[in-house]
Amino acid sequence: MxxxxxxxxxxxxxxxxxxxxxxxxxxxxxxxxxxxxxxxxxxxxxxxxxxxxxxFEAYTTILSGGVVSRATMVSLGITVIGTALSLLATIGMGYALARPHLFAGKPILLMVLLTFLFTPGLIPTYLVVQSLGLIDNYASLILPVLVNAFNLIVLRGFFQGIPEELYEAARIDGAGELRTLWNVALPLSKAAIAVVGLFYAVGYWNSFFSAILYLNDSTRWPLQVVLRQYVLEGSPLAGNVSSAEAMLSSPTSIQMAVVVLAMIPILCVFPFVQRHFTQGVLTGAIKS
Known part of the structure; x- marks a missing residue:
């Protein structure tokens, strides 16, 4: 060149x-x-x-036990638990769909692919959540989005890319499917799992519309909803904040402090999975 x-x-x-x-x-x-x-x-x-x-007056104010502190703990809990459950479900489904002789594997895969084209509407989703009794329940922020179709396809493609000889060797040694998944597939799929885990974590951490829709009690709202309240309206949630949090600092500094607080977890996690990012996404996409 x-x-x-x-x-x-x-x-x-x-x-x-x-x-x-x-x-x-x-x-x-x-x-x-x-x-x-x-x-x-x-x-x-x-x-x-x-x-x-x-x-650090603004940070001291928002972290002094008021609504922001509570919302931060809510967001951390939803993100950690939601990411763990989503990874568990996605890994299980991805591995099962990657095996060649799964019963009804093709119809299930077709249903997954159809979700790319036809997403459920807002009202039907709300009615399903309501019929399951999940209104004002943190499960409503996790269960409806437990498995993402794109992440499932990425992991399925990665599992398919593992040489079949390794699966056969595990079966010859007497390993069942769960043991094969744990000892063979997962150690070779760390890059893809790290990327999918990052996708899920960012999605749960940044989600706010579901909380507004399903959580009627504002004291249970996660950090992103509180951040929206601060930035758009310039004020905390009425009735759920101390007078110190409302008066000590200027509204703009409080808003920006909440924005920084909302960015910190993702900024801390991303550098550790960045080296797996390109490898995991490209490999999963190519093999699928």
């Missing part, structure tokens, strides 16, 4: 710098505003690019 012209290389570098600045600058403003003092936020018109003095 010909070596690219220096002007082309420079143009690419400038373009990447501009794109990076467009991504980093809003994030910097959010973090800086959350760390600025109340007086500095007010004097700067509500947004701070670089705080003159760092203040």
């Amino acid at each position: 010909k070596k690219p012209h220096p002007a082309i290389v420079a143009l690419k570098g400038i373009s990447l710098l501009i794109i990076a600045a467009l991504i980093i600058f809003p994030f910097l403003v959010v973090v800086s505003t959350s760390l600025a003092s109340k007086e500095e936020v007010i004097s700067s018109g509500g947004w701070v690019v670089w705080p003159q003095s760092i203040s």
Whole structure:
């Protein structure tokens, strides 16, 4: 290949710098505003690019046992439990559908693929959740989205990509299907499982519409719904917050602190699964 012209290389570098600045600058403003003092936020018109003095007043306020602290624990619980249950169900279904002689395997796979084209409507889904008695129950945030069709297809393709000789060797050694899954399939599928787990975790952590729809008690709402309340309306949930949380800091710094708090878990998890991301998605897609 010909070596690219220096002007082309420079143009690419400038373009990447501009794109990076467009991504980093809003994030910097959010973090800086959350760390600025109340007086500095007010004097700067509500947004701070670089705080003159760092203040954790906004974080102390939202984490002082009020609605944000409770909502954060709710979101963490839903994310951890939901991701674990979704991975368990998706791995089981993906492995079963990857085996060649599964009874009714093709009709089940066809039903899964049809969900890509025909999603359930909002009203039918709500009626099903209501008929199961899940209104005002955290299970309503997990069970309706327990298995994602895309994630299922990715894992199925990954399990199919494992050489059949390994499965046959396990059967010759007397291993059943569960033992084969545990000792053969899962250790070879860590990349795909990490990616699927990240997809599920991000989905559960960022979900807010289901909580608004199924949880009538606002004290049970997860963090994303509280974040929406802060950012859109500039105020916490009425009747569920202390006077300190409502008055100590400026509304903008409180909003930005909640935004940062909502981003931290995903930012902490993503670097550990990033190296598996491309490998897991591409392998699963190619093999499926």
